[in-house]
Amino acid sequence: DQQVKQNSPSLSVQEGRISILNCDYTNSMFDYFLWYKKYPAEGPTFLISISSIKDKNEDGRFTVFLNKSAKHLSLHIVPSQPGDSAVYFCAAHGANNLFFGTGTRLTVIP
Amino acid sequence: EAGVVQSPRYKIIEKKQPVAFWCNPISGHNTLYWYLQNLGQGPELLIRYENEEAVDDSQLPKDRFSAERLKGVDSTLKIQPAELGDSAVYLCASSLDSDAPGDTQYFGPGTRLTVL
Numbered sequence A: 001d002q003q004v005k006q007n008s009p010s011l012s013v014q015e016g017r018i019s020i021l022n023c024d025y026t027n028s029m030f031d032y033f034l035w036y037k038k039y040p041a042e043g044p045t046f047l048i049s050i051s052s053i054k055d056k057n058e059d060g061r062f063t064v065f066l067n068k069s070a071k072h073l074s075l076h077i078v079p080s081q082p083g084d085s086a087v088y089f090c091a092a093h094g095a096n097n098l099f100f101g102t103g104t105r106l107t108v109i110p
Numbered sequence B: 001e002a003g004v005v006q007s008p009r010y011k012i013i014e015k016k017q018p019v020a021f022w023c024n025p026i027s028g029h030n031t032l033y034w035y036l037q038n039l040g041q042g043p044e045l046l047i048r049y050e051n052e053e054a055v056d057d058s059q060l061p062k063d064r065f066s067a068e069r070l071k072g073v074d075s076t077l078k079i080q081p082a083e084l085g086d087s088a089v090y091l092c093a094s095s096l097d098s099d100a101p102g103d104t105q106y107f108g109p110g111t112r113l114t115v116l
Helices: none
Strands: A010-014 A019-025 A032-038 A045-051 A056-059 A062-067 A072-077 A086-094 A097-100 A104-109 B005-007 B010-013 B019-024 B031-037 B044-050 B053-056 B065-068 B075-079 B088-095 B111-115
Touching: A010 A019, A019 A032, A019 A086, A019 A104, A032 A062, A045 A056, A045 A062, A045 A072, A072 A086, A097 B044, B005 B088, B010 B019, B019 B088, B019 B111, B031 B075, B044 B065, B044 B075, B075 B088
Parallel strands: A010 A104, B010 B111
Antiparallel strands: A019 A072, A032 A045, A032 A086, A056 A062, A062 A072, A086 A097, A086 A104, B005 B019, B019 B075, B031 B044, B031 B088, B044 B053, B065 B075, B088 B111
């Protein structure tokens, strides 16, 4: 059973606008969450993380929001740039392991 | 600093043949992971090593898959014999210490296996 879900397989956004990628999870024991970015023919690259005791973490253009009561997190990218076009994976940490969603392909249109 | 290194990057074999993948983690990282990624899916853990000890291999199909990390650094993952359904990307990742809060995993580029 998938413990981490990314229900949007793809998202297209105009350059300069905000990209919002969503992720839902089922296990309330996860202690932190991560976002990875993946370009074709490369491995996932760590982007940003958030502890389960926080509700927001910001790093430059990237902000992750966590809503524990809804078991939902989101990644905001603003402003979006063409170089942000990639597949984004949400991951949740529990029992010393990571559980990944199926990814959302973001396309930023110049 | 060098990242996680994997080889080969691509491998094409016929079914029933053996295949091996190699991983060199980031220097100083005690924890090493092997993941399987099928097309359109996220990575799924196969095995996790703490130094040279395999501490979680519950998802490793042990009838055909094996792994080792003899000196607690490099690791190899082997499939023998390979089946058509093994075609996927095999990712290696490493982290400093999986027991540490907020421990982050860093991934290699992966090996894309095609079984014909």
